[in-house]
Amino acid sequence: MMTTAYLSIGTNIGEREQNLQDAVKLLIAHKTISVTAISSIYETAAVGYTDQADFLNIAVALEMELDAYELLAECQKIENDLGRVREFRWGPRIIDLDILLYGQQQYETEKLIIPHPRMYERAFVLVPLEEIMTQNYDMLVGVQKALHALDIEKEGVNL
Numbered sequence: 593m594m595t596t597a598y599l600s601i602g603t604n605i606g607e608r609e610q611n612l613q614d615a616v617k618l619l620i621a622h623k624t625i626s627v628t629a630i631s632s633i634y635e636t637a638a639v640g641y642t643d644q645a646d647f648l649n650i651a652v653a654l655e656m657e658l659d660a661y662e663l664l665a666e667c668q669k670i671e672n673d674l675g676r677v678r679e680f681r682w683g684p685r686i687i688d689l690d691i692l693l694y695g696q697q698q699y700e701t702e703k704l705i706i707p708h709p710r711m712y713e714r715a716f717v718l719v720p721l722e723e724i725m726t727q728n729y730d731m732l733v734g735v736q737k738a739l740h741a742l743d744i745e746k747e748g749v750n751l
Protein backbone atom coordinates (compact mmCIF):
# COMPACT_ATOMS: atom_id res chain seq x y z
CA MET A 593 0.00 0.00 0.00
CA MET A 594 1.45 3.41 -0.98
CA THR A 595 2.06 5.78 1.94
CA THR A 596 2.81 9.51 1.91
CA ALA A 597 5.70 10.57 4.14
CA TYR A 598 7.19 13.98 4.85
CA LEU A 599 10.90 14.61 5.60
CA SER A 600 12.78 17.62 6.91
CA ILE A 601 16.28 17.87 5.41
CA GLY A 602 18.93 20.19 6.86
CA THR A 603 22.63 21.00 6.40
CA ASN A 604 25.03 23.55 7.90
CA ILE A 605 28.46 22.31 6.80
CA GLY A 606 30.23 22.47 3.43
CA GLU A 607 28.47 23.23 0.14
CA ARG A 608 25.07 23.37 1.75
CA GLU A 609 22.92 23.71 -1.40
CA GLN A 610 24.89 20.91 -3.06
CA ASN A 611 24.35 18.74 0.03
CA LEU A 612 20.58 19.25 -0.24
CA GLN A 613 20.63 18.53 -3.98
CA ASP A 614 22.66 15.35 -3.42
CA ALA A 615 20.23 14.13 -0.75
CA VAL A 616 17.18 14.78 -2.95
CA LYS A 617 18.91 13.12 -5.94
CA LEU A 618 19.52 9.99 -3.83
CA LEU A 619 15.84 9.94 -2.79
CA ILE A 620 14.75 10.35 -6.43
CA ALA A 621 17.17 7.60 -7.55
CA HIS A 622 15.69 5.16 -5.01
CA LYS A 623 13.78 2.41 -6.82
CA THR A 624 10.76 2.33 -4.50
CA ILE A 625 10.51 5.95 -3.32
CA SER A 626 8.76 8.67 -5.37
CA VAL A 627 9.55 12.29 -4.48
CA THR A 628 6.26 14.14 -5.01
CA ALA A 629 7.06 17.62 -3.65
CA ILE A 630 10.16 19.64 -2.74
CA SER A 631 9.91 22.94 -0.86
CA SER A 632 11.96 26.07 -1.44
CA ILE A 633 15.30 26.31 0.38
CA TYR A 634 15.18 28.26 3.64
CA GLU A 635 18.24 29.69 5.46
CA THR A 636 17.59 29.27 9.18
CA ALA A 637 19.41 30.09 12.41
CA ALA A 638 20.41 26.98 14.36
CA VAL A 639 17.97 26.02 17.10
CA GLY A 640 18.71 23.68 19.99
CA TYR A 641 22.49 23.99 19.98
CA THR A 642 22.74 27.58 18.70
CA ASP A 643 26.56 27.95 18.70
CA GLN A 644 26.90 26.69 15.10
CA ALA A 645 26.50 27.89 11.51
CA ASP A 646 23.12 28.70 9.96
CA PHE A 647 21.32 25.80 8.29
CA LEU A 648 19.66 25.42 4.94
CA ASN A 649 16.39 23.52 5.34
CA ILE A 650 13.81 22.03 3.01
CA ALA A 651 10.84 19.70 3.36
CA VAL A 652 10.01 16.93 0.87
CA ALA A 653 6.95 14.74 0.31
CA LEU A 654 7.45 11.09 -0.64
CA GLU A 655 5.22 8.22 -1.80
CA MET A 656 6.45 4.70 -1.08
CA GLU A 657 5.63 1.13 -0.27
CA LEU A 658 8.45 0.98 2.33
CA ASP A 659 7.47 0.85 5.98
CA ALA A 660 8.66 3.56 8.39
CA TYR A 661 11.65 1.51 9.59
CA GLU A 662 12.77 0.89 6.01
CA LEU A 663 12.41 4.63 5.29
CA LEU A 664 14.51 5.40 8.41
CA ALA A 665 17.20 3.00 7.15
CA GLU A 666 17.19 4.72 3.74
CA CYS A 667 17.53 8.16 5.37
CA GLN A 668 20.48 6.94 7.48
CA LYS A 669 22.05 5.38 4.36
CA ILE A 670 21.80 8.71 2.52
CA GLU A 671 23.34 10.54 5.50
CA ASN A 672 26.22 8.05 5.56
CA ASP A 673 26.66 8.18 1.75
CA LEU A 674 26.97 11.97 1.96
CA GLY A 675 29.60 11.66 4.66
CA ARG A 676 27.68 12.47 7.82
CA VAL A 677 29.74 11.85 10.94
CA ARG A 678 28.08 12.18 14.30
CA GLU A 679 30.49 14.14 16.54
CA PHE A 680 27.79 14.99 19.02
CA ARG A 681 24.05 14.79 18.88
CA TRP A 682 23.14 18.45 18.35
CA GLY A 683 26.29 19.39 16.46
CA PRO A 684 26.83 20.65 12.90
CA ARG A 685 26.06 18.19 10.10
CA ILE A 686 26.65 17.78 6.41
CA ILE A 687 23.11 16.44 5.99
CA ASP A 688 20.26 15.44 8.27
CA LEU A 689 17.10 13.69 7.11
CA ASP A 690 14.32 13.61 9.73
CA ILE A 691 11.05 11.73 9.21
CA LEU A 692 8.28 14.14 10.20
CA LEU A 693 5.14 12.22 9.23
CA TYR A 694 4.46 8.74 7.84
CA GLY A 695 0.89 8.60 6.63
CA GLN A 696 -1.43 8.82 9.63
CA GLN A 697 0.73 6.34 11.54
CA GLN A 698 2.26 6.90 14.95
CA TYR A 699 5.47 5.32 16.31
CA GLU A 700 7.12 5.74 19.68
CA THR A 701 10.07 3.39 19.94
CA GLU A 702 13.77 3.65 20.72
CA LYS A 703 14.56 4.03 17.02
CA LEU A 704 11.55 5.91 15.73
CA ILE A 705 9.20 8.60 17.05
CA ILE A 706 6.61 9.71 14.45
CA PRO A 707 5.20 12.35 14.25
CA HIS A 708 8.66 13.91 14.90
CA PRO A 709 8.56 15.02 18.57
CA ARG A 710 9.82 18.56 17.94
CA MET A 711 8.33 19.28 14.51
CA TYR A 712 5.45 21.46 15.78
CA GLU A 713 7.80 23.80 17.66
CA ARG A 714 10.35 24.34 14.86
CA ALA A 715 9.76 27.06 12.22
CA PHE A 716 12.59 25.58 10.10
CA VAL A 717 10.38 22.46 9.79
CA LEU A 718 6.89 24.00 9.71
CA VAL A 719 7.47 26.72 7.09
CA PRO A 720 8.82 24.40 4.33
CA LEU A 721 6.26 21.73 5.30
CA GLU A 722 3.38 24.20 5.07
CA GLU A 723 4.66 25.28 1.65
CA ILE A 724 4.45 21.78 0.15
CA MET A 725 1.22 20.85 1.94
CA THR A 726 -0.41 24.03 0.61
CA GLN A 727 0.33 22.83 -2.95
CA ASN A 728 -1.88 19.80 -2.26
CA TYR A 729 -4.46 21.95 -0.50
CA ASP A 730 -4.73 24.28 -3.50
CA MET A 731 -5.31 21.25 -5.75
CA LEU A 732 -7.93 19.94 -3.30
CA VAL A 733 -9.77 23.28 -3.43
CA GLY A 734 -9.79 23.04 -7.24
CA VAL A 735 -11.29 19.54 -7.10
CA GLN A 736 -13.90 20.61 -4.57
CA LYS A 737 -14.89 23.60 -6.72
CA ALA A 738 -15.22 21.30 -9.76
CA LEU A 739 -17.34 18.84 -7.79
CA HIS A 740 -19.54 21.69 -6.58
CA ALA A 741 -19.93 22.99 -10.14
CA LEU A 742 -21.10 19.52 -11.25
CA ASP A 743 -23.66 19.77 -8.47
CA ILE A 744 -23.68 15.98 -8.30
CA GLU A 745 -24.95 13.93 -5.42
CA LYS A 746 -21.74 12.40 -3.98
CA GLU A 747 -23.82 9.36 -3.12
CA GLY A 748 -24.08 8.80 -6.87
CA VAL A 749 -20.39 7.96 -7.11
CA ASN A 750 -19.87 4.20 -7.33
CA LEU A 751 -16.95 3.43 -5.05
Ligand SMILES: Nc1nc2nc(S)n(CCO)c2c(=O)[nH]1
Pocket residue numbers: 601602603636637638639640641647649681682683688690716
Ligand atom coordinates in the same frame (compact mmCIF):
# COMPACT_ATOMS: atom_id res chain seq x y z
N1 LIG B 1 17.68 25.82 11.91
C1 LIG B 1 17.99 24.55 12.21
N2 LIG B 1 18.39 24.24 13.47
C2 LIG B 1 18.68 22.96 13.74
N3 LIG B 1 19.11 22.39 14.93
C3 LIG B 1 19.27 21.08 14.70
S1 LIG B 1 19.79 19.97 15.88
N4 LIG B 1 18.98 20.76 13.41
C4 LIG B 1 19.09 19.44 12.79
C5 LIG B 1 17.73 18.82 12.53
O1 LIG B 1 17.20 18.38 13.74
C6 LIG B 1 18.60 21.94 12.79
C7 LIG B 1 18.16 22.26 11.48
O2 LIG B 1 18.03 21.42 10.56
N5 LIG B 1 17.87 23.58 11.25
